[in-house]
Amino acid sequence: MLRADNLVFAHPGQRTPYRFTLEARPGEVTAVSGASGSGKSTLLDLLAGFLQPASGSLDLDGLALLPLPPERRPVSLLLQADNLFEHLSASENVALGLPRDIDKASARERIAAALAEVGLSGFETQLAANLSGGQKQRVALARTLLRDRPVLLLDEPFSALDDETRRTTRDLVGELTRRHGWHTVLVSHHADDIAALASRHYRIVEGKLERV
Amino acid sequence: MPPALIVSLPLVGRDQGWGWPRQVAGILTMLTLPRRPIRVASAAILTLAIAALIAAVLWAILAAATDASGGSRIDIAHLLRMTALQAGLTMVLSLLVGTALAWALNRLRFFGRDLVVGLFAAAIVTPGMVVAFGLLSIWGRNGWINQIADTLFGITFDSPAYGLSGILLAHVVLDGAFAARILLARLDAIPQSRLKMGQSLGLSAWKRFALIDWPALRGSLPGLGAIIFLLAFTSFPIVLLLGGGPANQTLEVAIYTAVRLDFDLVGAVRLALTQIAVCSLVIVVASAFSPIPSALGRSVQPRWRDAAPVRALQWFTLALGAIGFALPLVSVLYDGLGAGLVRVLGQASFWWSTLTSISIGASSALLTLVLALVLALGRSAVEHRVARTVLNIPAYAYLAVPAVVLSLGFFLLVRASGVSVSLAAPIVVVIANSLLSLPFAIATLGPPLDAIMRTRGKLIRSLGLSGWHQFSRIEYPLLGRDIGLMLALAFCFSLGDLGVIALFGTQDFQTLPLLMYRALGSYKTNDAAAIAALLLIFTIAAFVGLPRLVERIAHAPRR
Numbered sequence: 160m161l162r163a164d165n166l167v168f169a170h171p172g173q174r175t176p177y178r179f180t181l182e183a184r185p186g187e188v189t190a191v192s193g194a195s196g197s198g199k200s201t202l203l204d205l206l207a208g209f210l211q212p213a214s215g216s217l218d219l220d221g222l223a224l225l226p227l228p229p230e231r232r233p234v235s236l237l238l239q240a241d242n243l244f245e246h247l248s249a250s251e252n253v254a255l256g257l258p259r260d261i262d263k264a265s266a267r268e269r270i271a272a273a274l275a276e277v278g279l280s281g282f283e284t285q286l287a288a289n290l291s292g293g294q295k296q297r298v299a300l301a302r303t304l305l306r307d308r309p310v311l312l313l314d315e316p317f318s319a320l321d322d323e324t325r326r327t328t329r330d331l332v333g334e335l336t337r338r339h340g341w342h343t344v345l346v347s348h349h350a351d352d353i354a355a356l357a358s359r360h361y362r363i364v365e366g367k368l369e370r371v
Numbered sequence: 372m373p374p375a376l377i378v379s380l381p382l383v384g385r386d387q388g389w390g391w392p393r394q395v396a397g398i399l400t401m402l403t404l405p406r407r408p409i410r411v412a413s414a415a416i417l418t419l420a421i422a423a424l425i426a427a428v429l430w431a432i433l434a435a436a437t438d439a440s441g442g443s444r445i446d447i448a449h450l451l452r453m454t455a456l457q458a459g460l461t462m463v464l465s466l467l468v469g470t471a472l473a474w475a476l477n478r479l480r481f482f483g484r485d486l487v488v489g490l491f492a493a494a495i496v497t498p499g500m501v502v503a504f505g506l507l508s509i510w511g512r513n514g515w516i517n518q519i520a521d522t523l524f525g526i527t528f529d530s531p532a533y534g535l536s537g538i539l540l541a542h543v544v545l546d547g548a549f550a551a552r553i554l555l556a557r558l559d560a561i562p563q564s565r566l567k568m569g570q571s572l573g574l575s576a577w578k579r580f581a582l583i584d585w586p587a588l589r590g591s592l593p594g595l596g597a598i599i600f601l602l603a604f605t606s607f608p609i610v611l612l613l614g615g616g617p618a619n620q621t622l623e624v625a626i627y628t629a630v631r632l633d634f635d636l637v638g639a640v641r642l643a644l645t646q647i648a649v650c651s652l653v654i655v656v657a658s659a660f661s662p663i664p665s666a667l668g669r670s671v672q673p674r675w676r677d678a679a680p681v682r683a684l685q686w687f688t689l690a691l692g693a694i695g696f697a698l699p700l701v702s703v704l705y706d707g708l709g710a711g712l713v714r715v716l717g718q719a720s721f722w723w724s725t726l727t728s729i730s731i732g733a734s735s736a737l738l739t740l741v742l743a744l745v746l747a748l749g750r751s752a753v754e755h756r757v758a759r760t761v762l763n764i765p766a767y768a769y770l771a772v773p774a775v776v777l778s779l780g781f782f783l784l785v786r787a788s789g790v791s792v793s794l795a796a797p798i799v800v801v802i803a804n805s806l807l808s809l810p811f812a813i814a815t816l817g818p819p820l821d822a823i824m825r826t827r828g829k830l831i832r833s834l835g836l837s838g839w840h841q842f843s844r845i846e847y848p849l850l851g852r853d854i855g856l857m858l859a860l861a862f863c864f865s866l867g868d869l870g871v872i873a874l875f876g877t878q879d880f881q882t883l884p885l886l887m888y889r890a891l892g893s894y895k896t897n898d899a900a901a902i903a904a905l906l907l908i909f910t911i912a913a914f915v916g917l918p919r920l921v922e923r924i925a926h927a928p929r930r
Contacts, residue, residue: 207829207833209403209829229832234833235833236829236830244844244845246849247844255834
């Protein structure tokens with residue numbers, strides 16, 4: 160279980176600090192909604208380690224996450240855009256999720272398997288710049304598979320996609336979350352995404368998370 | 372300490388009793404950027420080393436000023452007035468010409484537009500000596516204009532190529548074209564939505580300029596003007612060739628004359644200190660303005676065209692500008708690739724000078740690349756404003772301590788250390804040329820590196836990429852063209868430099884510009900023309916070819 164307990168944070172000049180308390184279970188999508196500027200992205204930055212709270216605790220199955228820098232947290236990210244490096248191919252982007260000491264043959268094998276799992280077999284050599292929005296998100300998900308981190312943070316990941324792609328990508332996220340037992344936290348202001356995916360739903364109201 | 376942004380929260384709330392916990396009022400840490408302690412430390416050490424080098428140069432100059440006995444008869448006040456006058460006039464005229472040319476280019480669609488835009492972009496690297504020589508070919512006493520006038524009408528004109536008018540002409544040709552390219556980029560950046568709105572409102576050409584163009588241009592004019600002022604204030608080869616005597620000397624040329632011809636070290640040191648003081652003042656003022664980019668994107672063909680009479684004016688302006696810039700270069704090629712070329716190619720001194728120029732240019736360019744990469748990578752790894760400013764200080768080294776002053780300082784240092792000047796010369800020239808190119812190199816590599824960190828910093832950090840992995844997989848391929856452009860700029864600056872080599876050059880150690888200057892000094896005009904033509908060809912080839920070559924190499928691992 161991913162558990163954030165009273166994480167307190169304020170941006171410079173912010174009068175009332177955020178106070179976030181949240182629980183996310185394995186194999187489930189926990190959704191967070193709220194108005195623009197309500198603090199949704201700040202919450203994800205706190206969970207990912209890009210921001211350090213003034214107080215509170217954050218742990219995953221008893222492991223304290225706050226002392227860990229972002230690169231050592233058991234967390235993968237999927238943002239609305241800019242998840243890939245456009246000058247690299249799909250497989251090169253996915254390879255960034257592999258350990259550094261892995262040999263080439265098994266790297267190729269694992270990349271192919273990850274791309275197959277997200278439905279992108281045969282796209283290995285395609286430049287990221289030439290992929291569609293949905294394909295880019297799938298490549299980023301393939302990288303997440305290889306990184307094998309138990310927490311997946313999604314920041315409006317479907318916002319830039321058309322309706323059809325949005326549905327299929329959303330289904331893929333739900334399926335991967337269940338299959339791999341991820342603790343997925345989805346930040347979104349789209350009610351249909353939340354309704355389709357989330358087992359648990361919080362809303363940010365006046366800097367605090369309220370269970371819906 | 373990790374390269375983290377330390378944000379001190381303002382104390383609002385604490386005294387006003389909003390009840391947020393004390394610990395929030397403490398220090399918060401933002402950890403968006405990957406930790407790169409080696410990059411930051413390397414950049415900091417390099418900054419200190421460059422600062423120490425500049426300090427040593429200034430110390431050598433000050434020590435020489437203190438030790439030197441006797442006076443100097445150099446009229447510094449007059450030189451300062453003349454230098455400021457020509458730099459001020461150059462700035463105003465170049466901005467006017469640049470604005471007019473950018474306006475015309477922004478409106479006109481024609482075949483070969485990219486070539487004209489590229490021609491203006493090349494102004495920044497075109498050696499001043501070559502342009503000065505080209506102007507003499509056109510406007511000199513026996514130049515093309517007088518030859519044509521004499522043949523057709525039997526009259527000749529007084530040459531405007533010497534004195535203040537000649538200096539201004541040469542400066543405006545170079546700096547006007549440079550300004551045109553920068554301002555064109557500003558006009559190209561106007562959002563399409565604003566242009567569509569203006570077009571649908573049926574704005575006249577004048578209203579379009581006043582309401583759409585001018586707001587886009589005016590922000591760049593002060594910073595651009597300051598750079599042009601500094602370039603003209605520290606101009607060396609153009610004033611040396613076209614100044615026509617002491618009356619029109621700049622401080623930079625006066626320093627050279629004092630050291631090389633009059634052996635007046637006291638006067639040279641006083642001039643150097645005056646130069647440093649004025650340049651530093653201009654930099655302080657200029658630093659308040661928006662920076663000028665050195666890497667420019669491709670200019671797009673315009674869609675909204677003005678009415679026919681206005682277009683005629685734009686064609687006239689563009690033709691005048693293109694002829695004004697291109698004609699001196701064409702004349703250099705025409706004169707240089709004629710009779711003198713074979714003679715020059717048969718001289719051993721030419722080949723040695725070419726080899727020296729290319730070796731020094733390549734070494735300077737590579738050293739500049741290393742210095743600029745270390746500084747820019749370090750700077751992009753920190754978010755704290757003060758740390759970023761400190762790591763940017765080396766970029767100002769040249770602007771505060773221009774070529775001839777830097778050379779004078781190195782010259783004094785080398786003399787004081789007891790090392791033979793001829794032995795130290797190649798190393799000093801390479802280091803000096805690198806420092807001179809550094810501001811442009813950092814301005815080229817810094818913004819794209821910052822952009823990578825800004826857009827992908829979180830992703831890179833969350834993926835836990837190592838510093839080397841980040842550079843080899845992400846930054847180097849993306850920077851390919853910028854690295855090429857930077858190498859081309861540094862190579863071309865070094866290739867066309869006369870300021871540094873003028874103090875250190877000997878018969879055995881001379882570059883192409885020095886060989887050309889000496890050929891002119893001994894009235895071997897045909898030799899000088901051939902050298903100028905070859906210098907121009909080398910410069911353009913490097914400026915056009917290097918960015919493409921390096922881009923291809925940088926992207927090679929992807930294919």
